[in-house]
Amino acid sequence: MPSSTYRVQVRPTFDLDATASLVTYLHRLGVGAVYTSPLLAAAPGSTHGYDVVDPTRANPELGGESARRGLVTAAREHGLGLVVDLVPNHMSVEVPAANPWWWDVLTHGPESAFAGYFDIDWSRGPILLPVLGDEGALELRDDRLAYYEHEFPITPGTGDGTPAEVHERQHYRLVHWRRGNAELTYRRFFDITSLAAVRVEDPAVFDATHAEVLRWVRAGEVDGLRIDHPDGLADPGGYFARLRDAADCWLVVEKILAPGEELPASWPVHGTTGYDALRQVCGVFVDPSGEPALTELAAAPDFAVEEARSRRMITDRSLVAELRRIAALAPDVPEDAVAELMVAFPVYRSYLPEGLAHWTAAVDTARARRPDLADALTRLDRAVRDDPDGELATRVQQTSGMVVAKGDEDTAFYRYPRLTALNEVGGDPTRFGVTPAEFHAGAAAREAGWPAGMTALSTHDTKRSEDVRARLAVLAEVPHEFAAAVRRWSARHPLGEPTLELLAWQSLVGAWPITADRLAAYLDKAAKEAKLRTSWVDHDEPFEAAVAAWPAEVMADTTTRADLEAFVARVAGPGWSNALGQKLLHLTGPGVPDVYQGTELFDLSLVDPDNRRPVDFAARDALLTRLEDGWLPETVDDTGAVKLHVVRTALRLRRDRPDLFTGYRPLRADGPAADHALAFARSGVVAVATRLPVTLSRTGWRDTVLALPPGRWTDHLTRRPVPPVVPLADLLDRYPVALLVGEP
Incomplete structure (x- = not known):
């Protein structure tokens, strides 16, 4: 079990060699294990690795086997573990020739040695492949059947005649792409026809798809596996039992739990990938009193x-x-x-x-x-x-x-853009925030039941980064101000669809400063996902053009831009306070915390692919060097240096002093501003975070105090000793968070 993990999105432009070059930095940061996106051979040009085409080898576009071994060596030299993402449910079939198993199935049909590897309904005849458009014709090209860039195999002995005649003799049928959703004859990943489901419930298929990764585990080169999308498996419990028998390592599963739902107790895994913790950690910084005004604004x-x-x-x-x-x-x-x-x-x-x-x-x-x-x-x-x-x-x-x-x-x-900070994977937009009592109950339950499960604030799948959500949470403290601002802005720049319009203003506030191109790409995706005026399948091109032009128009309007920047300045500081608070609670609470790439500094990313943009590790390395030299950032500002300070301090403590991070005990402040403090004690540390900073700024901490467990305490963020009963005005005078370490 690692002390923590650091997620790296390995891709052709940041391959395994580049990942290995990060290891020294990650060790200095305090990370326990490098945690990578999938490393098996993926579809040509894949930027994420979830479209595996060959599970028997490391991805050559990432550097292949030699680069994988190089990452292992680098990690071991610095005492870091290695955790790898694994995709058991599906494989990519977008480029059939890239997937040798699928190519063989298309060539030989039910007689293929791999026919049982995929979840195909053979009773309905040839495999239906929805790839044709409204134009173009089939042709024969180099002993293959081709449609534009798409190429398919020809069964031996069936290649004579016209393309149409050859097509009729194959074990597949190429049909119009619109027929896929209603007529597909193989199971897929969600509604993505280019990802065909794999029958890992068959022991032979399990062995074939897992042999290479399990070889890495048995060789001591991989310390943990993150299992993608278990809900797609025929028998998740049986799968995990088989995997546990084959892999004596840390296992976490991408299982999204509804509020109140628990992971099946029979699964022999260490826990989830942390969306349940994410909802609680982020939600405790949302002011429930903002619900009526934001509900009225959304008019949803x-x-x-x-x-x-x-x-x-x-x-x-x-x-x-x-x-x-x-x-x-x-x-x-x-x-x-x-x-x-x-x-x-x-x-x-x-x-x-x-x-x-x-x-x-x-x-x-x-x-x-x-x-x-x-x-x-x-x-x-x-x-x-x-x-x-x-x-x-x-x-x-x-x-x-x-x-x-x-x-x-x-x-x-x-x-449903009432407050998009709540619209997160594993979230429940109907629950306007999380009470401190619910937060503590969730943390205590994790410590008691799943202490080795992963916890997360940002992932490659989150709809917006942790720091965007932290800033958007401030809107619940100033709902009337935000509503008035939105009405001013919308009067100048309506978008033509009210739901998308409110989401767009929240995205601008949450991610500012953001370029027009980034926002346009995000809004295009959001509009198509919402499926109100346009979609991925049925396009409203004039509307899409208006959406694409909207960000640049807004930013070119000096009046609106100045108004927007003034509002962002109003919420940015409280947003940074929330960001530090949720990061501290995440890194010091029960479970194994994961840091998504780049989020050791403030990161204002939106949904993928925006959150896969290159990370400036040189800037992070330079700031880390200053911290190692004894620098204490003076203020919370846009550089994010304070966040790096919090992350480094917490991760190094978790790695070097694991004895400090057992048990869980809520701590309650006393005084008029007690509800603005959220604190808990582990076996040797106390974490203190500020809640609802805008409301707090109107009165201050006054004489609110926090009583600490017995012992001598030092705040490792400010390096100051802390008395047994500490005034919060003193404890949090420099930073809105404190990380106290006890001495016997």
């Missing part, structure tokens, strides 16, 4: 209404093929009953029989919403519960997570 329907509407859009448009495949397994159940059940899930997925309560809740909700389908839902309920390991139950469970993720994260979250 109740989130539950938007959520159900968005999920139904996914079942009706994007995942029709998956629902039809389920309905085919239950002939007496209509597709709309299956869809209604998918929409009703209170969590991403039930795990039968462990998740029976969630399953029952979904069935009951669906029955209540559609009494006319009650009998069909009862039949579906009975069929699933009678055979919880059967194909029907398996496919229902695999698909519910797809509907919830696509409906909530990738649709409803973009349609």
Whole structure:
């Protein structure tokens, strides 16, 4: 178990050699383990690695096996572990020739040695490949069937005749791309037809897909695995049992838990990748009193209404093929009953029989919403519960997570801009913040049940970075000011779609300063994800052009820009305070904290690919050198030096003094501003953070104090001794956070 991890997005422009060159810096920072994006061979030009094409070798575009070994050597020389991201659910088939298994399946069909590796419905005939457009024709090219840049194999002995005649003899059919969502004959990752699902529930497929990574683990070269998207697997619990038998290492899973949901106790893993902790840590800095004004500004329907509407859009448009495949397994159940059940899930997925309560809740909700389908839902309920390991139950469970993720994260979250700091992976936009009591309860539960699970604030999948969310949380403290500002700005620069417009203003405030090009790219994605005026499939080109032009127009308007900058100046300081507070709580609380690349300084990134922009490590290295020389940053400012100071101090303590970070005990301040302090004690450290700094600035700490556990305490951020009962005005006079270390 590492003391902490540091996530690096390894890609062709920042490959394994570049990652190895970071190791010295990461060691100085205090990191326990380098944590990389997937390292297996991926689709040509992949910038993220989740589109694996060959799991039997390290990615040659990242430097291949020799560069991978070089990273291992560098990490070991500095005492760092290595944690690797692993994708067991799917493989990329976008470029068939790049994936030798898929190429063989297309060549030989059901007779291929790899036919059982992919989740293909062979009963429906040739594999349907939705790649054709409205123009162009098939052609024969170098013993391959080709359509523009797309090339496909020809079964031996079937290559004579016209392209159309050759096509009819193959084990696949090339069809118009729009037919994929309704007619696809293989399971995919969400609604992405270029990612074909893999049947790792088959021991032979498990062995073939995991052999190389497990070789790294058994050689002592990999200390931990992060498992991507377990909800897509046929039997997640069985998969983890098999993986645990094969890999004696740290295992964390990308499982998104709804508030109140727990990881299945039977899974032999160390915990999740930390979205549950993220919701609690970020939410405790949101002022619940701001809810009415921001709700009025958004003028949006109740989130539950938007959520159900968005999920139904996914079942009706994007995942029709998956629902039809389920309905085919239950002939007496209509597709709309299956869809209604998918929409009703209170969590991403039930795990039968462990998740029976969630399953029952979904069935009951669906029955209540559609009494006319009650009998069909009862039949579906009975069929699933009678055979919880059967194909029907398996496919229902695999698909519910797809509907919830696509409906909530990738649709409803973009349609509900009341306070976008709450619209995060694993979040619940209906819960306006997290109380200190709920925060402490969550932290104590992690310490008791999952002390070795990962915790996170920013990931490659978060909708916006931790520091953007920290600044946006301030809007809940100044809701009326923000509402008035938005009305002024929108009067000058309407965007044509109110939901996107409010999201755009929040994005500008949260990520300022941001270039027009970055904001335009983000708004283009947000508009298409929301699927209100345009989408990835059905484009409204005039609207998209207006959205693309909007950021530059706003920034060119000197009046609006000056007004915007003045408002940002109002919230930036409190935002930095929130950012430091949530970072300290994250790094010192229960679990294994992960630092996403670059976030050791203030980082104002939006959703991918914005959060995969190059990181200026030279600037970070220079600031780290100054800190090592004894420099204490004077103020909290845009350089982020104070954040680096907090990160370095906490990570080095976790690595060098793990004995300080056991147990968990909430601490309560006393005095008129007690609610503005959030503090807890571990076995040898006390963390103190400031909450709701705008409201606090109106009165100050006054005579609020914090009583510490017995012992002698020193604030390692300011290097000052701290008395047993310390006035918070004194403790937090320099920084809005304190990290106290006790001495016997």
